[in-house]
Structures are given as structure tokens and as C-alpha cells.
Amino acid sequence: MDLAVTDAIRAVLAESFDEGYIAMLQALGHQQAVAATCSNFTIDPQAFSNEFDLIYDDAAGKPRSFKAGQRRELEHKATLALGMAFGAQIAISANDHPAFCQAAEQERTGGKVGHLVWAK
Numbered sequence: 001m002d003l004a005v006t007d008a009i010r011a012v013l014a015e016s017f018d019e020g021y022i023a024m025l026q027a028l029g030h031q032q033a034v035a036a037t038c039s040n041f042t043i044d045p046q047a048f049s050n051e052f053d054l055i056y057d058d059a060a061g062k063p064r065s066f067k068a069g070q071r072r073e074l075e076h077k078a079t080l081a082l083g084m085a086f087g088a089q090i091a092i093s094a095n096d097h098p099a100f101c102q103a104a105e106q107e108r109t110g111g112k113v114g115h116l117v118w119a120k
Helices: 002-013 019-037 046-058 070-095 097-110
Strands: none
Touching: 002 019, 002 070, 019 046, 019 070, 019 097, 046 070, 070 097
């Protein structure tokens, strides 16, 4: 299921974002799904905003320059991808909710999660 959604997200974002941005949006969607379905998880709004705002920078971390309408289009695509990732993770969690939450706890304590936005 995750691979199918990743392919769909890539199709939506193909012209606007590279794999790093796709991974970031998927990480945010996953963490939001965990916070929505697992106890003891919440999202730090400032950390989430800081991560999501990476869509406005290029791969080197410099602010992108936008022509009229481009910023809004970029936001729409990123928000759609985030929603797709969130929905997929909600569906995945339904398959084995205890295992889903246990894996999230291991992710949080493992120290190797990129784009971490869970509140500490």
C-alpha cells in the first residue's frame, strides 16, 4: 500500500519536487497519522510548520523565486501529497493498529527519524 501511494505522490509532484521533498511530505503525513491514532503522540505545530516550509526552498536550501501563481500551485501540490500520505498511513494503521503504534514508538526513540515533528 505504501509503495502504491508513493508512486501516486510522485506522479502528483513530478514536476515540482524531488525525492527529498517527497520523503519529507511522507514523513509528515506518517507522523500526523500516528498522532491521530496512537496515544502519547502529538504534533509540535512549530516543528511541523518549519518542516513544511521547506517546500519554499530549493534543494540547496535557498528560497525559490516564484512567478505569479507558482507559490499557490506548489502549496496545493504539497498539501495534496501530504493528505495522500496521511490517508495511506491511516489505512496502514488499521491493518494492525498495535503494531503500527509500537513501530512509531521505536521510530521516536530510535533517533534516526528524519523530519521529526512529534512533540517531545
